[in-house]
Structure formats: structure tokens, C-alpha cells
Amino acid sequence: MRHLGIGELARQVGMRPSALRYYESVGLLPPAERAAGRRVYPAGTVRRLALIKMAQRAGFTLAEIRGLLDGDAGRGATRQWRALAESKLPELDRFIEQTQILRDAVAECLACGCMNFEKCALLSAEGPGS
Numbered sequence: 001m002r003h004l005g006i007g008e009l010a011r012q013v014g015m016r017p018s019a020l021r022y023y024e025s026v027g028l029l030p031p032a033e034r035a036a037g038r039r040v041y042p043a044g045t046v047r048r049l050a051l052i053k054m055a056q057r058a059g060f061t062l063a064e065i066r067g068l069l070d071g072d073a074g075r076g077a078t079r080q081w082r083a084l085a086e087s088k089l090p091e092l093d094r095f096i097e098q099t100q101i102l103r104d105a106v107a108e109c110l111a112c113g114c115m116n117f118e119k120c121a122l123l124s125a126e127g128p129g130s
Contacts, residue, residue, distance in 0.1 A: 002042070002043040003033065003040040004040065004042075005035075006020055006021070006032070006040070009049075023049075026062060027066050027070070028069060029041070029045065051069075052065055052069075055068070058088065058092070059092055060088065064084060068084060
């Protein structure tokens with residue numbers, strides 16, 4: 001089995017070695033083996049870290065990710081992933097809606113063109129057209 005030193009693993013996944021040590025300390029990565037006193041990880045750790053990064057981008061917390069990774073690799077883990085993903089979708093939908101509202105507000109502000117915050121009708125307490 002091929003192993004990667006912590007520095008090589010960090011380079012491959014675009015992370016700092018300190019982040020890998022942190023992930024190990026909070027249980028996202030299994031304890032590293034030691035070779036000549038240095039941390040080494042199985043090459044498959046690259047895939048595990050890709051999954052962690054994807055889950056983070058989707059809005060999962062580290063605790064949620066750890067719960068998924070701690071589960072067995074069988075059908076139970078698939079059901080657990082499905083349940084967690086289904087519960088996350090409404091949260092992501094709310095985030096998308098809020099982000100769209102912010103995007104529209106910025107676009108409206110740019111369209112106004114006044115660039116004077118003190119006199120802008122969009123920013124006044126009464127709103128536009130008052």
C-alpha cells in the first residue's frame with residue numbers, strides 16, 4: 001500500500017499540513033501511521049479529503065461530516081447520507097434565496113448610479129419614490 005507524507009498529501013489536496021493535523025485531531029481523518037517519526041497517510045486519504053471538501057462546500061458542518069464518515073460503509077451509511085442530504089436541502093434553498101435577494105439589491109444599487117449614499121433613494125428610510 002502506497003503512503004504519502006503529510007507534506008505531499010497537503011500539496012495534493014491543496015491544504016496546509018496543520019489543517020490535516022487538525023482534521024486528524026477532530027476525527028475526520030484516522031490517526032496517521034508513523035514512518036521514521038513522521039506522519040504518513042494511505043494514498044486513499046486523498047479521496048476522503050475530497051469528500052470532506054465537497055461536503056464543506058455544500059454547507060455541512062465538520063461534526064455532520066464526521067458523523068457521515070464514522071458510519072459504516074454499507075447500506076446504513078447510504079441511508080445516513082441520504083437523510084442528512086435531504087435535511088440540508090431546505091437550508092441550501094434558503095441560502096440561495098437570501099443570496100439572490102442580496103444579488104438583486106446590489107444590482108439595483110448599481111443601476112441607481114447615484115453613488116451617493118447620503119442622498120440615495122434606495123437607502124433612505126422611506127425607500128425609493130418617497
